[in-house]
Amino acid sequence: MxxxxxxxxxxxxxxxxxxxxxxxxxxxxxxxxxxxxxxxxxxxxxxxxxxxxxxxxxxxxxxxxxxxxxxxxxxxxxxxxxxxxxxxxxxxxxxxxxxxxxxxxxxxxxxxxxxxxxxxxCAEVPTSMAAVVGGEEADVLERISELGLHAATFNGPGQIVAAGATEDLERLAAAPPPSATVKPLQVAGAFHxxxxxxxxxxxxxxxxxxxxxxxxxxxxxxxxxxxxxxxxxxxxxxxxxxxxxxxxxxxxxxxxxxxxxxxxxxxxxxxxxxxxxxxxxxxxxxxxxxxxxxxxxxxxxxxxxxxxxxxxxxxx
CATH class of the missing domain: 3.40.366.10 (Malonyl-Coenzyme A Acyl Carrier Protein, domain 2)
Known part of the structure; x- marks a missing residue:
């Protein structure tokens, strides 16, 4: 195989x-x-x-x-x-x-x-994506949901990409989930x-x-x-x-x-x-x-x- x-x-x-x-x-x-x-x-x-x-x-x-x-x-x-x-x-x-x-x-x-x-x-509404690295998955998903964002990509444990309105991603970066860091991605919008x-x-x-x-x-x-x-x-x-x-x-x-x-x-x-x-x-x-x-x-x-x-x- x-x-x-x-x-x-x-x-x-x-x-x-x-x-x-x-x-x-x-x-x-x-x-x-x-x-x-x-x-x-x-x-x-x-x-x-x-x-x-x-x-x-x-x-x-x-x-x-x-x-x-x-x-x-x-x-x-x-x-x-x-x-x-x-x-x-x-x-x-x-x-x-x-x-x-x-x-x-x-x-x-x-x-x-x-x-x-x-x-x-992407041109219709200002949106983007950010990688959320680390943290417990349940905590990360809860915080993403609280902010009206979406979990767009799951690359593996401790590697979830959040997507949504730009201002909501800024709020996520300012107050990330416990033990997690947020890294903005250079993309055109909220894919997936x-x-x-x-x-x-x-x-x-x-x-x-x-x-x-x-x-x-x-x-x-x-x-x-x-x-x-x-x-x-x-x-x-x-x-x-x-x-x-x-x-x-x-x-x-x-x-x-x-x-x-x-x-x-x-x-x-x-x-x-x-x-x-x-x-x-x-x-x-x-x-x-x-x-x-x-x-x-x-x-x-x-x-x-x-x-x-x-x-x-x-x-x-």
Whole structure:
């Protein structure tokens, strides 16, 4: 068993696709996806400055495209074997491709629709997000609720992201839960909350026109960490995720139970790799950031599949 995992917004860096763009095959693939999504991924992944790629309408399709480039490169030599796929926030679109439920061009196009719609929703009301680090979960959730905020992301014990009106987040920072600290995040608005309802409707309309398939691998849902198999359920969850919390903690619990012999963090990889190191240090994790990392990932995947086959042949 091996796992592919894809990051979400906030993991992007300037020039993150520069190494991939040197290869004409990858450059052409990016141009094709750019046309499908009506966004210049070649520019965004190459020469665009940090401020430009931080814009939600640019970040989301760029992140999905980055993960898909690496996956396509690995898929050329990917062995047959059991696969589990998971993605953080917009990375769940990337993971749907990994699991065989969605075509790459459709994933990039949906990410572009999602990014533009969420950026527009952010402009409606001044909102933001803040990481609440430490404290007891019950105390953190109680304080978030008291202030009329939303728990938007659960990354693990002591790592909850609150979202909502800017002034309420300022009140949270001024009077945090016991034993917790509050760190404002540089984001456009309150993602994964009811503030994104207009974006949810836009994503729903686009997703309804998009074909989904029954996945060939196990696709973990951000909603609850469960494996989703039915195309309509995958579509529904990807849409509802826009206004609902990301339960990455539950995805991590599922990965811990599954215990893949290799976990490949696809680009940009370092943020998720750090979470794995803290939460699941027992897992063998390999990061793919540039094309130079592909051989290492192929070796780890091949070893994982061979190890499982050896157990099967041995009757274990």
């Amino acid at each position: 091996y796992a592919f995992v894809a990051p979400g917004q906030g993991s992007q860096t300037p020039g993150m696709l520069a190494g991939w763009l040197r290869d004409p095959v990858y450059a052409e693939r990016l141009r094709a996806w750019s046309e499908a999504a009506d966004v210049d991924l070649v520019h965004l992944g190459g020469r665009a400055p940090a401020a430009e790629i931080a814009r939600t309408e640019n970040t989301q399709p760029l992140l999905v495209a980055a993960g898909l480039l690496a996956h396509e490169a690995l898929a050329m030599a990917e062995p047959d074997g059991p696969l589990v796929a998971a993605g953080h926030s917009v990375g769940e679109l990337t993971a749907a491709v990994y699991a065989g439920a969605l075509d790459p061009a459709d994933a990039v196009r949906l990410a572009a629709v999602r990014g533009r719609a969420m950026a527009a929703a 909350t009811p503030y994104m309802e207009s974006a949810r409707r836009a994503v729903a309309a686009a997703a309804e026109r998009t074909p989904f398939r029954r996945p060939s691998g196990a696709l973990l849902s951000n909603a609850d960490g469960s494996v989703v198999r039915e195309p309509d359920d995958i579509r529904r969850r990807l849409v509802e995720q826009v206004v609902r919390p990301v339960r990455w903690d539950l995805c991590m619990e599922s990965l811990g139970r599954i215990a893949p012999e290799a976990t490949v963090c696809l680009p940009p990889a370092r943020t998720l790799a750090g979470i794995f190191k803290r939460r699941l240090p027992e897992l063998a994790v390999v990061c793919v950031t540039t094309p130079r990392d592909l051989d290492k990932a192929r070796t780890r995947i091949g070893a994982a599949v061979a190890w499982k086959e050896d157990l099967v042949h041995a009757g274990v």
